[in-house]
Amino acid sequence: MSATVTAQIGTTDWHLTGIRTTRAGEICDHCPRTLKNLYDVENRITGQTMTVGRGCCKAVTGWTLAAAEAARILRAAQIAARQAEVWAEFTAAHPAAAQMLEDDIRTWRPAHPGQANIPLHVKNDIARGATPRSWWEGRIREYCRTRCS
Numbered sequence: 387m388s389a390t391v392t393a394q395i396g397t398t399d400w401h402l403t404g405i406r407t408t409r410a411g412e413i414c415d416h417c418p419r420t421l422k423n424l425y426d427v428e429n430r431i432t433g434q435t436m437t438v439g440r441g442c443c444k445a446v447t448g449w450t451l452a453a454a455e456a457a458r459i460l461r462a463a464q465i466a467a468r469q470a471e472v473w474a475e476f477t478a479a480h481p482a483a484a485q486m487l488e489d490d491i492r493t494w495r496p497a498h499p500g501q502a503n504i505p506l507h508v509k510n511d512i513a514r515g516a517t518p519r520s521w522w523e524g525r526i527r528e529y530c531r532t533r534c535s
């Protein structure tokens with residue numbers, strides 16, 4: 387996992403880049419308090435980075451971020467980054483199949499209202515799934531069978 391995984395804080399220009407705890411404590415970059423629970427934030431426009439407490443996170447970003455929500459958005463960003471990595475591996479190993487799926491996702495028309503985008507579902511399966519190539523190939527073969535029938 388790279389250290390570049392970040393999660394946008396609400397609709398602000400600020401991104402959460404890390405949540406840390408420290409026994410010794412660190413001084414908040416916004417107020418004089420010593421903190422044990424630290425939120426690393428970065429402004430995507432100015433590039434400014436700060437380590438603040440959750441209260442000062444609101445003061446700095448203008449967004450109220452509950453602790454559980456902070457953990458959730460950072461975890462979701464890490465999962466999305468991992469899935470993008472797996473998809474990139476798949477694309478490198480099977481460029482034609484990846485291109486076919488991307489094209490199908492774009493041109494998908496549901497057969498009935500509410501029908502899921504099946505090629506998108508297959509792409510997500512691959513991105514979420516195990517990386518052995520035999521698994522990928524099986525998933526693609528299965529998709530091609532239903533697609534062409």
Ligand SMILES: [Zn+2]
Pocket residue numbers: 414415416417418419438439441442
């Ligand atoms: Zn503070």
